[in-house]
Amino acid sequence: MSDYNFAYLDEQTKRMIRRAILKGLAVPGYQVPFASREMPMPYGWGTGGVQVSAATLTPEDTFKVIDQGADDTTNAVSIRKFFERTAGVATTEETEKASVIQTRHRIPEAELTEDQILVYQVPIPEPLRFLEPRETETRKMHALQEYGLMHVKLYEDISQHGAIATSYAYPVKVSDRYVMDPSPIPKFDNPKMEMAAIQLFGAGREQRIYAVPPYTSVVSLDFEDYPFEASKADHPCDLCAAEDSYLDEVILDDAGNRMFVCSDTDYCRSRREAGHVGRLGEEAAA
Amino acid sequence: MYVAVKGGERAIDNAHAWLAEERRGDTSVAELSLVQIREQLALAVNRVMAEGSLFDPDLAALAIKQSRGDLIEAIFLIRAYRTTLPRFGYTLPVDTGAMACDRRISATFKDAPGGQVLGPTFDYTHRLLDFKLAAEGEAAEAPTSAPRTEPTPHITEFLQGEDIIEREPMSEAQPGDLTREPMAFPADRSVRLQSLTRGDEGFILGMAYSTQRGYARNHAFVGELRIGTVAVEMEIPELGFAIKIGEVELTECETVNQFKGSKTVPPQFTRGYGLVFGQSERKSIAMALVDRALRWKELGEDNLGAAAQDEEFVLSHSDNIQATGFLEHIKLPHYVDFQSELELVRKLRREAAEAVEQMAAKEAAE
Numbered sequence: 001m002s003d004y005n006f007a008y009l010d011e012q013t014k015r016m017i018r019r020a021i022l023k024g025l026a027v028p029g030y031q032v033p034f035a036s037r038e039m040p041m042p043y044g045w046g047t048g049g050v051q052v053s054a055a056t057l058t059p060e061d062t063f064k065v066i067d068q069g070a071d072d073t074t075n076a077v078s079i080r081k082f083f084e085r086t087a088g089v090a091t092t093e094e095t096e097k098a099s100v101i102q103t104r105h106r107i108p109e110a111e112l113t114e115d116q117i118l119v120y121q122v123p124i125p126e127p128l129r130f131l132e133p134r135e136t137e138t139r140k141m142h143a144l145q146e147y148g149l150m151h152v153k154l155y156e157d158i159s160q161h162g163a164i165a166t167s168y169a170y171p172v173k174v175s176d177r178y179v180m181d182p183s184p185i186p187k188f189d190n191p192k193m194e195m196a197a198i199q200l201f202g203a204g205r206e207q208r209i210y211a212v213p214p215y216t217s218v219v220s221l222d223f224e225d226y227p228f229e230a231s232k233a234d235h236p237c238d239l240c241a242a243e244d245s246y247l248d249e250v251i252l253d254d255a256g257n258r259m260f261v262c263s264d265t266d267y268c269r270s271r272r273e274a275g276h277v278g279r280l281g282e283e284a285a286a
Numbered sequence: 287m288y289v290a291v292k293g294g295e296r297a298i299d300n301a302h303a304w305l306a307e308e309r310r311g312d313t314s315v316a317e318l319s320l321v322q323i324r325e326q327l328a329l330a331v332n333r334v335m336a337e338g339s340l341f342d343p344d345l346a347a348l349a350i351k352q353s354r355g356d357l358i359e360a361i362f363l364i365r366a367y368r369t370t371l372p373r374f375g376y377t378l379p380v381d382t383g384a385m386a387c388d389r390r391i392s393a394t395f396k397d398a399p400g401g402q403v404l405g406p407t408f409d410y411t412h413r414l415l416d417f418k419l420a421a422e423g424e425a426a427e428a429p430t431s432a433p434r435t436e437p438t439p440h441i442t443e444f445l446q447g448e449d450i451i452e453r454e455p456m457s458e459a460q461p462g463d464l465t466r467e468p469m470a471f472p473a474d475r476s477v478r479l480q481s482l483t484r485g486d487e488g489f490i491l492g493m494a495y496s497t498q499r500g501y502a503r504n505h506a507f508v509g510e511l512r513i514g515t516v517a518v519e520m521e522i523p524e525l526g527f528a529i530k531i532g533e534v535e536l537t538e539c540e541t542v543n544q545f546k547g548s549k550t551v552p553p554q555f556t557r558g559y560g561l562v563f564g565q566s567e568r569k570s571i572a573m574a575l576v577d578r579a580l581r582w583k584e585l586g587e588d589n590l591g592a593a594a595q596d597e598e599f600v601l602s603h604s605d606n607i608q609a610t611g612f613l614e615h616i617k618l619p620h621y622v623d624f625q626s627e628l629e630l631v632r633k634l635r636r637e638a639a640e641a642v643e644q645m646a647a648k649e650a651a652e
Contacts, residue, residue, distance in 0.1 A: 004370065033468035038365040043611030045618065068622045075618050077294040105622045123612070134598055136471050161634050167626035186626040205608045207468040231629055249625055263622055 007054040007087040013037055017055035017209070021200055024211035029174030030142070031125050031208040039204065046079055046104060048202030049121035052209060053083065053102050056117055056200065062090045064098035069106035069246065069263035076104070095266050105168075107189040109245045109267040112197035114214060120183040122203040125210060127171045127181040147179050150221065158226055167231070173219045174212055182218075188230045188246045193218040235260040240271035241278040309354050323347035332535075332564025333357055337606065338364030339465070339484050341534045341563050358486075362607050369465075378528055380516045382538045382561070384437050387514035389565075392441045394507045394542055400438035405513060406565075441510040442540050442557065451542065451555040471598050478580055478601060482573045483562050485604030493594045493604075494572035497579045502592030504578050506558060509542040513565050537562050539570040543578050548586045556585060576600060 005011065020034040039047040057063065063083055067076035071093040079102060080091050092098050095110045102119040112118060124130075128138045131149045141147070150171060157165040170187035174180045182190060183201060193199065199212040212218060222228035233247040238259040245267055247260040259280055262268035272281065310317065324331055324347040334346040338361045346364060353359035389405025392398055404410075445451040461476035469477070482490060497503055515535050519528040539560035547553035558578030560570035579594040593599055603609060 008370075010370070010372070033470065035466050035468050037465075038362075038369040038607065040366040042362065042614060043608045044613070044615030045611060047611075068619050072294045073619055074294045074298055077298055081295075104618075105620070123615070135602075136598065162637055163630075163634065165630060165634070167630040168623040184620075184623050186622055188626065205612055231626070231633075233625065233629055246622070247625070248621055249628065263625075 004086050006059065007057050007083065007089075008039075009037065009051065009054045014055040017051055020209040021052065021055065021211060024200070024209050025198070025213050027178075028212055028216050029178030029180040029210060031203075031210045033207055034209050036204045036207040041078065041082070043205035044123060045075060046102070046121040047204030048206075048209070049102050049104070049119050049204075050079060050082070050202070051204055052119050052200050052202035053100060054087070056100055056119065057083065057087055057089055059087070059089065061099045062092050062097055063087075064092050064095065064101045065103075066101065066106060066108070066264075066266075067104040068248075069108070070265040072265065093266050094270075095264075105184050105186075106246070106263060107185055107192045109242075109262070109264045110270075112195050114196045116197040118195075118197050118199045120185075120199065120201045122181065122183045122201045122206075122208070125181055125201065125203040125206050125208040127169075127179050142178060145177070147173075150179060154221060154223070158223070164222070164226065164228075170228075171221050173221060175216050176219075179221070180210065180212075180218075186232070186246060187220065187228070188232045190218070190220045190228070191230055233260050236278060237262045237268060237271075238278045238280040240268045240276045240281065242268070242271055242276070309352070318351055320344060320347040320351060323350050329565060330355075330357060330360075332566050333487060333569075334360045334364055336563040336566050336569060337361045337484055337486065338368065340364050340368040358606050358610050362610070365607055375520065377531070378519045378521065380518060380534070380536070382512065382516055382536065383440055385512055385514040385516045385536070385538070386433065387438050387512050389514070390438055390510070390512040392508070392510045394441060394509050395444075398439075398441055398444065400434070407567075438512070440540065442542070445509075445542065445555060449554075452545070452551075452557060454557070469601060471601075472583075473597060473601060475577075475581070475584075478597065479559065479561070479573075479577060481601045481604055482560075482576055485573075486606035486609065487566075487569045487572070489604050489606065489609075490572045490576055491568060493579075493600055494575035496592065497575050497594045502579050502582070502590045502595045504543045504556075504558075504575070506541040506543050506575050506578060508571060509540045509557075511537070511539045511567065511571065513537045513567065535564050537564065537566045537570040539567075539574045541571075541574040541578060545585060545587075551586075556581070 007014070017034060020032045023032045024030065036048065036051060039050055041047060041050065053063070063080070065071065065076040065080040067073040070076065083089055084091055095101065095108045099115060100117045100119060101108065102121065104121040107118065126135070126138050128141055128150065131153055132138050132141065141149070154164050157163065166187065168186045169181055169184040170190055172180050172182050172190060172193065182193060193212060194215070194217060196214050198214055201210045203209070220228040233249060235247060236243050237245060237247060239261050242262055245262045245264060248263045250259050250261060252259055324343045327350065330350055331343050331346045334349055334357055335341050335343065338346065338349070345367065346360065349360035349363040350357070352363060387403060389407060390400060390403045392402065442451055446453065462474060462480065464477055464480055473481070513535070515533045517530045518532045518534055520531050521528045541558040543556045543558060545554055545556040556578065558574035560573030560577065562570045562573065576594055579592070580597050580600065582589060582595050589595055
C-alpha cells in the first residue's frame with residue numbers, strides 16, 4: 001500500500017463518482033456529467049475508466065485490466081500496476097476470476113456473470129459528436145430523441161459504399177431510449193452488450209459517466225433491408241483454432257505472411273490449455 | 287515464428303530506468319538543484335504554477351526538474367498532485383488594489399497616480415545573445431529606491447469616476463469552480479476566467495492574437511498591467527475574522543475596449559480582465575483579450591462567428607493537459623479497431639472490383 005487513500009481518490013470524490021454511476025444505471029445510456037479529476041495518467045489514457053474503477057473497487061475485489069483484449073499491453077499493465085499500488089487489490093488475468101474488469105476497445109469473449117462489473121474506457125462519449133460538434137446541441141438532440149441525423153449518416157454510408165461504413169464504436173440504442181457510444185469496441189462485440197454483468201463507461205477528459213444495467217436491451221442501429229452484421233476476420237485462430245473469437249492480424253515476415261490470433265489473450269490461453277490447437281499452435285508451443 | 291507480445295511489464299520498467307538516466311544527463315556535469323530552478327528559471331516556474339493551478343514555487347521547480355524541462359509535463363505533474371490535496375476552504379478575494387507592485391504600467395495615460403513603474407521587464411532589451419552569461423559572470427547590482435507605501439489605485443477607477451467605462455456588477459454569488467463541477471455551457475464569466483487562467487499560454491495567445499487580426503476585433507488598450515505580491519487572507523471560523531495566511535505573486539491586466547453603445551446603454555468603454563499567478567505578462571494580456579471577446583453576448587454585440595467568440599470552442603480546447611493527453615493517446619495500441627477497419631476496407635474494395643468486372647462482362651456481352 002502507499003500513502004494515498006484506498007484506490008487513490010479521496011472518499012468525497014469517490015462518493016461524487018458513485019452518485020454519477022447510480023444515476024447512469026437509473027437512466028441507461030444517458031451521459032451523466034461528473035467533475036472528473038486530474039489523475040496521475042494522461043487524459044485519453046483511461047482516466048475515466050480509472051476513476052470509475054476507483055469508485056467501484058472494494059478491498060475484496062479481484063481486478064483485471066485489458067487493452068485490445070490483452071492483459072499484457074503496455075497501458076493495461078500500467079493501469080493494473082496503479083491499482084496494485086494504490087488499492088492493494090488482487091489482480092488476475094483470468095476473466096472468470098475477476099469481479100471488476102477494466103477494458104479498452106474490447107469485451108472479453110467469455111460470457112460475463114451477474115457478479116462482475118465491466119468498466120469501459122471511453123474517449124468520446126457522445127455518439128453524435130462527429131455529426132454535431134457542439135455539446136449544447138447534442139444534449140438537446142438526446143433530450144428530444146432527435147436521432148434522425150444518425151440515421152441519415154448510416155443511410156449515406158449505404159448509398160456511397162453499399163454498406164454501413166462503421167466498423168468500431170458502432171452506435172447502439174439502449175433500452176429503446178438513448179443512442180449511446182459503446183466506446184471504440186469492434187462492432188463484433190456489440191451483440192455481447194446485452195449481458196448479465198453491469199457495464200459502466202467512464203470518459204475522464206469529457207467528464208461523462210454512463211451505464212448499461214444487466215439484461216438491458218442494447219440494439220445496434222441499422223435498417224430492415226441492411227441489418228446490422230457483427231464481423232471479424234474470416235479465419236480461425238492460428239493458435240487455438242477458435243472460430244468464434246475476434247482476431248488480430250499479425251504480419252510474420254518480410255514476405256507479408258500473416259497469422260490470425262485471438263485478441264482476447266486469456267480466452268486463447270484457456271482454449272490452448274484445454275487442448276485446442278490451431279494451424280500454427282504446435283510451432284508456437286515449441 | 288510469431289512471438290506473443292508478452293513482456294509489457296519489463297519493457298515499461300526498463301523504459302522508466304532509461305528515462306531517469308536521460309533526465310540526469312551527463313553525470314560529470316553538476317546536477318541542477320531545485321533552488322537554482324526556482325531562482326533562475328523563475329518564469330518557467332511561474333508558468334507551471336499558473337497552468338498547474340497551484341502556487342508553490344518549490345513544487346513547480348521539482349516538476350520542471352522531473353519533467354526534463356517539458357513545461358506541459360511539469361504542469362501535468364502539478365495538476366495530478368494538487369488533485370490529491372484536501373480542500374480546507376476558500377480564501378477571501380485578493381485585493382489587487384493593495385498589491386505591492388514590482389511593475390505597473392498603463393498604455394492609456396502618460397502618467398497616473400502610482401506612476402509608470404517598468405520593473406524587471408524584457409520589453410526594451412535588445413534581443414542580442416549575451417555571451418557574457420555563458421562565462422557565468424555575476425550580474426551587476428540594480429539600483430534601488432524606497433517602495434511606495436500607499437496603495438496604487440487602478441487606472442480604470444479614474445475612468446469609472448467619469449462614468450465612461452462599464453461598471454463591473456457587484457455580486458455576492460459564489461464563483462463557479464470547474465475543478466469541482468463539470469463544465470456546462472453557457473458558462474458564466476467566473477468559470478470562463480478560471481478556465482482561461484489555467485489554459486495553455488500558447489492557445490490563449492493564439493486566440494487573443496486572432497482577435498487583433500480581425501476575427502472578432504475588439505480593439506484593446508492595456509489600461510493597466512501590474513505585477514506584484516498580494517496578501518492571501520482567510521476567514522477562520524473559530525476566530526470570527528480574517529487573517530493573512532500567505533502571499534502570492536500575481537499579474538493583473540485590465541484592458542479598456544471600445545463599445546458603440548446600444549439602445550439602452552450610451553457609448554462607453556468596456557473591459558477585459560486577466561489575472562494569472564506569477565509574473566506571466568503575455569498570458570494575462572492574452573487572457574484579457576479573450577475574456578473580452580467571449581463577452582459579446584452580455585454586451586449585446588454581434589456574433590461574428592469568430593473562434594475567439596465561441597465559448598464552447600475556446601473553453602473546451604484551452605486546457606493543455608486535456609489536449610496533450612488526448613493527442614498523445616493515439617500512440618497507444620489501436621490494432622483492434624484498425625483490424626475492423628482493415629476488414630471493412632477489404633470488403634468494400636472487393637465489392638467495388640466485382641461491380642467493375644460485372645459491368646465489363648455486361649458490356650462485352652452487348
